[in-house]
Amino acid sequence: xxxxxxxxxxxxxxxxxxxxxxxxxxxxxxxxxxxxxxxxxxxxxxxxxxxxxxxxxxxxxxxxxxxxxxxxxxxxxxxxxxxxxxxxxxxxxxxxxxxxxxxxxxxxxxxxxxxxxxxxxxxxxxxxxxxxxxxxxxxxxxxxx
Numbered sequence: 001x002x003x004x005x006x007x008x009x010x011x012x013x014x015x016x017x018x019x020x021x022x023x024x025x026x027x028x029x030x031x032x033x034x035x036x037x038x039x040x041x042x043x044x045x046x047x048x049x050x051x052x053x054x055x056x057x058x059x060x061x062x063x064x065x066x067x068x069x070x071x072x073x074x075x076x077x078x079x080x081x082x083x084x085x086x087x088x089x090x091x092x093x094x095x096x097x098x099x100x101x102x103x104x105x106x107x108x109x110x111x112x113x114x115x116x117x118x119x120x121x122x123x124x125x126x127x128x129x130x131x132x133x134x135x136x137x138x139x140x141x142x143x144x145x
Contacts, residue, residue: 049079060084
């Protein structure tokens, strides 16, 4: 803590309470304060981000109230505008907030969507006939009905 106070007195970092919901004094680079204010002023875009349960950013139930999502690769976590809204655990979707039916369907689709393989810079035609390369179709698990 003494090192942070020293950096703060030199003007290299700022101390304060920047993010609501976290106890204790927080420290940030001077540029971070302006960035946080800018993010707060932006209107909600409704962007959905889906993470694996094994991702280190899976802090649901640890930093946020509600159920904890086990850190397993088959589990998924869905964020909308930076807030967790749904979980996929053991094949079942659990919503963390009340959504209208259309938003619930979009969230459900986002959680179950398979990752698309990155486009290859080499075409399949260029690889045909080469015995050292095996071409496989991407694995797509069956979707529940």
